Amino acid sequence: AQSVAQPEDQVNVAEGNPLTVKCTYSVSGNPYLFWYVQYPNRGLQFLLKYITGDNLVKGSYGFEAEFNKSQTSFHLKKPSALVSDSALYFCAVRDHSASKIIFGSGTRLSIRP
Amino acid sequence: DGGITQSPKYLFRKEGQNVTLSCEQNLNHDAMYWYRQDPGQGLRLIYYSQIVNDFQKGDIAEGYSVSREKKESFPLTVTSAQKNPTAFYLCASSIMFSGSGSSYQETQYFGPGTRLLVL
Numbered sequence: 001a002q003s004v005a006q007p008e009d010q011v012n013v014a015e016g017n018p019l020t021v022k023c024t025y026s027v028s029g030n031p032y033l034f035w036y037v038q039y040p041n042r043g044l045q046f047l048l049k050y051i052t053g054d055n056l057v058k059g060s061y062g063f064e065a066e067f068n069k070s071q072t073s074f075h076l077k078k079p080s081a082l083v084s085d086s087a088l089y090f091c092a093v094r095d096h097s098a099s100k101i102i103f104g105s106g107t108r109l110s111i112r113p
Numbered sequence: 114d115g116g117i118t119q120s121p122k123y124l125f126r127k128e129g130q131n132v133t134l135s136c137e138q139n140l141n142h143d144a145m146y147w148y149r150q151d152p153g154q155g156l157r158l159i160y161y162s163q164i165v166n167d168f169q170k171g172d173i174a175e176g177y178s179v180s181r182e183k184k185e186s187f188p189l190t191v192t193s194a195q196k197n198p199t200a201f202y203l204c205a206s207s208i209m210f211s212g213s214g215s216s217y218q219e220t221q222y223f224g225p226g227t228r229l230l231v232l
Contacts, residue, residue, distance in 0.1 A: 034220065043117075043203055043223035044156075090155065092221075099163065100171075101221060103148075105155040 002027040004093045006104035013081045013111050021076040021107045023091030027098075033074040034092040034101065035065055044090060050074060061085070081111045116140040117224035119204050124229045126191065126198060134189045134227045136204035143209040145187035146221065149173060150201040159202075162187055163209055191229060202227045 003026045013019045025031055032051055036044040048059025055067045065076045076089060091104040116139040126132045136145065144163045148156040158171030162181040176195025181187055187206075191198045205221040 036223075041201075041226070041228070043119075043225045044205075046220055046222060049220055100158065100161065103156045 002093055002095050002098060002102050004091050004102050004104040006091055006107045008107050010108045015083055015111050015113050016080050019078050019081045021089050021109060023074045023104060025072055025093040027093055027095035029095045032094045035076050036090045038088040083111045083113055085109060086111045117206055117222060119224035119227050121227060124227055125232050126229060127232050129193045131190055131192050134202055136187045136224060138185055138206045140206060142206035144207045146205040147189045148203045150203060198229055199231050200229060202229060
């Protein structure tokens, strides 16, 4: 069965510093991996996805994520955090044969000025 | 939030009442989904539909019902059997691909959500 874990409920970073939000997954076969962001009282916004190819995926708002097959991870990163990046971030996974996507429990990112 | 709309933004339910949440998309997506989000928790799948006039239960379907009479519409009814309906409800849609005897979805895109409160 497929699953996804976000080990940190909250991540706190100072503005201008690099940020990392962690995600690990478990699927049979090759994974399809996604990151979404949610601002208060809003729906989820798609940030980026990994299907195949280059392990470093670039997405919206300067975010990127690195696919690591040996560590079954897909961590979200940004070189320099902005206060406006403060939000709830969800990692999601689907294996190539599944008809559903499984979402992680979410990580709240807080960027202090 | 793209081409997916949800209404109303806030909905109040009285004891024993059924209420219906609307979800419409103009993206020509095949599949549509309903999720429930509780404070501090992730998304839980209620129902999904990959094609018109067909839908499947998700992980927490009890107390909910859906219909898919049109490709662009996937309304969710919260019935009186749902004893704890207070939550944020999110609708999503995606393209479906078919190949090798299986169908699978592409990226899901979400609506702005409906917050349901109990009076």
